[in-house]
Amino acid sequence: MKKKKTFQSESLHRLVLLERLVWLIPIGFFLWNLWVFRELSGRMMESEHPVAAGIIIVGVCATAAFVRGVVLFLVLKALLYCAKKQMIQNNTFQTVSDFEYYRDKLEGLSPGAISLISDLKIEQKKDVAASILKYKEMGVLKEIDGRYVAENLEQAQLRESDTYLINGLVNNTFSVETDGQWKHLVEKETIKDGYVAKIGSWGQKKGCSGCVVTLLFQIVLFVVAFWLCFHVMDGSSGFQQMMDRAIESGSDEQLLNYICGYPQYYPMLAEMFFALILLVIALFSPLAVVAGVVGTALNMKMIRRTAHGNEMAECIYGMKNFIHDYSNLSQADQEQVVLWDDYLIYAVVLEENQQIVAEIMERRKKV
Amino acid sequence: MSLIILIVVGVIVVLLIACAIKMYNSLIVLKNRVENQGAQIEVQLKRRADLIPNLIETTKGYAKYEKGTLMAVTELRSKVLNAASTEESYQANAELNKEVSRIMAVSENYPELKANTNFLQLQKELADTEDKVVKARQFYNDVVTKYNTEIMLFPKSIFAGMFGFRKVALLEATAQERESIKMDADTFQF
Numbered sequence: 001m002k003k004k005k006t007f008q009s010e011s012l013h014r015l016v017l018l019e020r021l022v023w024l025i026p027i028g029f030f031l032w033n034l035w036v037f038r039e040l041s042g043r044m045m046e047s048e049h050p051v052a053a054g055i056i057i058v059g060v061c062a063t064a065a066f067v068r069g070v071v072l073f074l075v076l077k078a079l080l081y082c083a084k085k086q087m088i089q090n091n092t093f094q095t096v097s098d099f100e101y102y103r104d105k106l107e108g109l110s111p112g113a114i115s116l117i118s119d120l121k122i123e124q125k126k127d128v129a130a131s132i133l134k135y136k137e138m139g140v141l142k143e144i145d146g147r148y149v150a151e152n153l154e155q156a157q158l159r160e161s162d163t164y165l166i167n168g169l170v171n172n173t174f175s176v177e178t179d180g181q182w183k184h185l186v187e188k189e190t191i192k193d194g195y196v197a198k199i200g201s202w203g204q205k206k207g208c209s210g211c212v213v214t215l216l217f218q219i220v221l222f223v224v225a226f227w228l229c230f231h232v233m234d235g236s237s238g239f240q241q242m243m244d245r246a247i248e249s250g251s252d253e254q255l256l257n258y259i260c261g262y263p264q265y266y267p268m269l270a271e272m273f274f275a276l277i278l279l280v281i282a283l284f285s286p287l288a289v290v291a292g293v294v295g296t297a298l299n300m301k302m303i304r305r306t307a308h309g310n311e312m313a314e315c316i317y318g319m320k321n322f323i324h325d326y327s328n329l330s331q332a333d334q335e336q337v338v339l340w341d342d343y344l345i346y347a348v349v350l351e352e353n354q355q356i357v358a359e360i361m362e363r364r365k366k367v
Numbered sequence: 368m369s370l371i372i373l374i375v376v377g378v379i380v381v382l383l384i385a386c387a388i389k390m391y392n393s394l395i396v397l398k399n400r401v402e403n404q405g406a407q408i409e410v411q412l413k414r415r416a417d418l419i420p421n422l423i424e425t426t427k428g429y430a431k432y433e434k435g436t437l438m439a440v441t442e443l444r445s446k447v448l449n450a451a452s453t454e455e456s457y458q459a460n461a462e463l464n465k466e467v468s469r470i471m472a473v474s475e476n477y478p479e480l481k482a483n484t485n486f487l488q489l490q491k492e493l494a495d496t497e498d499k500v501v502k503a504r505q506f507y508n509d510v511v512t513k514y515n516t517e518i519m520l521f522p523k524s525i526f527a528g529m530f531g532f533r534k535v536a537l538l539e540a541t542a543q544e545r546e547s548i549k550m551d552a553d554t555f556q557f
Contacts, residue, residue, distance in 0.1 A: 103407065103506075326404060327509040340505065 003098060005317055007091040007118045010351050015087060019080040025073045029065030037061065040256045044263075052266035059273025060256060066280050071287065078288035082295035090120045090301055093313040101325070102318025105342045108193075109312070110134070111349040112161060112186035117195050117313050118320075118350070120301040122183045124176045129360040130349040131165055137337050137345065141166060146363070148172075161185035176364065187303070195309035199302050214289045221282035228275035232268045239265050243272075320350040329353055334360070390526045397514040401535055404507040405453040408538075411503050412460045415496040416447040419467065422489050426470060429480035440466045453507075457538055460500070467493065508537045 006012075034041070037057065044053040066073075106114065111130035115122055132148075135141035140156045142149045148169040158166070165182050168174025174182070190196050233240055242265055246258050259269060305313055323329050329340065329347035334356055337344045347353040419440060427437075443463040450456030471490070474480045481487075515534050518527035 103503075322506075325400060325510075326506045328512060329509075340502075343502065 003095050004092050005095055005314070006088055007093075007313075007317060007320070009087075009091060009119050011119075011121075011123070012084070012087050012091060015080060015084045019077070019084055022073060022076045022080060025069045025076070026062075026065050029069045030061050033061035033064045037256055040260060044256075044260055044266075047263040047266065049263060049266045052270050053263070055270035056259065056266055056273060059270060059277070063273055063276050063280070066277060070280055070284050074284050074288040075291040078291040079295040082292035083299045086296045086299035087119075090299065091118070093305060093310050093317070095314055096311050097314065099314070099318050101322040102315045103322055106312075106315060106319060106346065109316075110159070110161070110186065110189070111345055112182075113190045113193065113195060114316055114346070114349050116187060116190050116303075117305065117309050118316050120196070120303055120305070122186055124179070124183065125361055126351065126357045127186075127349060128165065128174075128176050128182070129357040130345050131162070132169070132360055133334065133337055133348060133356065134345050135162070135166060136334075137341055141169065143363075159185075159189055161189055176361065191303070194306055195312055196303045197306050197309075199304055214285055218282050218285045221278045221285075225275045225278035225282060228271055228278070232271045232275070239268050316350070319346055320352065323347050323350065323352045330355075332356075387526055390523050391530055394514075394517060394523065394527060394530070394532050397510070397517055398532065400510050401507075401514050404503065404510050408453050408500065408503045408507055409450075409456050411496055411500045412447050412456050415460070415493065415500065416444045416463070418489060418493055418496065419444045419463070421485075422467070422470065422493070425483065425486050425489060426474055426480060429474070429477045429483070436466060436469060440470070454536070454538065457504070464497075504538050511535045511537055 034057075037060070041057045044057060047053050109117075111134055112122055112127050115127045115130075132141065136143075138156055140150060140152055140158070142151060148166075150166050150170045153163075153166070161182055164185055165174060168179065168182070187196075191198060233243075242262050246255055259265075323343065323346060327343070327347070329344060330353050332340060332344055332347065332353060340347075344353070344356075348356050423437065423440065440463065443459055443466060446459035447456055447463055450459055474486065517523055518532045518534065
């Protein structure tokens with residue numbers, strides 16, 4: 001049975017971590033509010049309705065936290081969540097044979113092509129580092145006194161992207177950070193080899209189902225929040241009067257102090273705070289949709305894997321697993337390319353060996 | 368009070384059992400990987416041994432060898448195919464390599480043989496398979512190192528000893544591999 005597998009790339013891990021860290025914004029504000037209101041909270045908890053008092057304290061702290069951090073939280077959360085979702089989609093392929101490990105060499109694939117097939121993206125640093133390693137193994141590039149020197153270029157079967165990169169390295173005109181031409185050439189060659197294909201237009205991507213869901217969600221939140229508000233306000237005129245006066249309070253602390261004097265209204269207040277939180281979420285959800293669209297657009301690729309590319313992606317995935325589980329290539333250094341040849345290059349391009357990338361980039365900086 | 372102590376002890380015991388199960392499972396995974404990679408070496412060695420009869424068949428029409436060379440090759444091939452362990456199979460292959468190298472060296476003196484497509488194809492396949500054997504050995508040694516490290520690290524070493532996980536030997540270079548192949552003049556009959 002065919003199933004889907006996803007490349008767990010470093011950038012995906014980073015995005016997942018960042019998305020989780022965003023929760024620290026409301027949690028931080030919430031904890032800070034709890035600390036500020038600690039004395040008042042203690043007094044409220046001693047009333048006849050400690051559960052309702054607890055809900056009010058949490059409600060006030062949560063509302064204050066939301067009001068202070070809601071824009072930042074919602075924007076970042078939606079941006080990173082949608083970016084992560086899009087990246088997962090980029091890194092996912094359909095299996096054909098569903099094997100766990102692939103041990104043979106990936107014949108005919110350059111480091112750039114491997115990178116592009118696996119996550120539809122060229123990460124210049126690691127891909128250039130892997131290419132440099134490959135050229136050294138092929139014997140077309142040497143490092144003499146901190147400078148790159150090309151040799152035997154005529155005998156080697158090099159492609160346009162290889163020649164471009166080697167020339168750039170030798171003449172010191174190639175910049176890992178800014179050069180887009182090498183990326184473009186690798187992409188062109190991989191498309192020509194039939195592993196990936198260009199997507200005609202943005203329309204071929206999935207529609208805006210997320211926007212519709214968010215709109216419906218927003219309507220439901222508004223309905224529930226208003227229903228709760230009316231339900232509470234209709235219940236007692238005394239509560240209405242108390243609320244009118246409470247709204248005039250200057251700060252959160254004054255408000256809480258005032259509320260402390262009316263323990264009989266605690267259950268109603270708890271309902272009100274819940275309605276308020278729902279309203280805040282409903283009000284800011286369109287902002288989240290905009291941020292989500294930006295996050296998706298930033299990670300959306302105008303290429304897709306072909307059937308052949310899918311088959312190759314499975315081999316690359318198997319190779320990554322094999323290197324991870326069966327070798328210590330994560331600790332190998334550049335010189336060991338003689339011993340491991342292509343496997344060390346795969347380890348670099350598949351993010352199993354970070355130290356070689358760092359080492360090569362460090363040397364490039366010195367040059 | 369005694370109930371609380373009992374609960375704490377119970378929780379600690381459950382945690383210890385969970386840790387032991389996790390460690391045991393991870394060691395089993397590593398052990399299986401070692402066995403799997405060992406089997407991969409044998410697959411490549413047998414594939415290489417299977418190419419030998421074709422090689423002899425192709426070359427004997429052109430070159431003449433000492434009877435002893437051919438007998439040794441046949442014997443060593445069957446040793447590789449019937450070896451009981453990866454190590455044994457690997458040792459036999461190292462000896463077989465030496466004899467195959469002699470056959471290859473003889474072919475250098477026969478231009479017609481060197482031009483034979485079948486022979487060239489076999490030569491390429493032998494080289495490819497040999498490369499795969501070398502790589503498989505490197506991966507085997509790496510995975511064995513991972514396994515050996517795991518069973519020696521504390522606290523896994525305690526569980527490894529209890530459950531009978533033993534250190535596995537690395538595949539080191541054989542004596543034949545260490546010494547350079549000496550061309551024996553007696554091998555050739557011109």
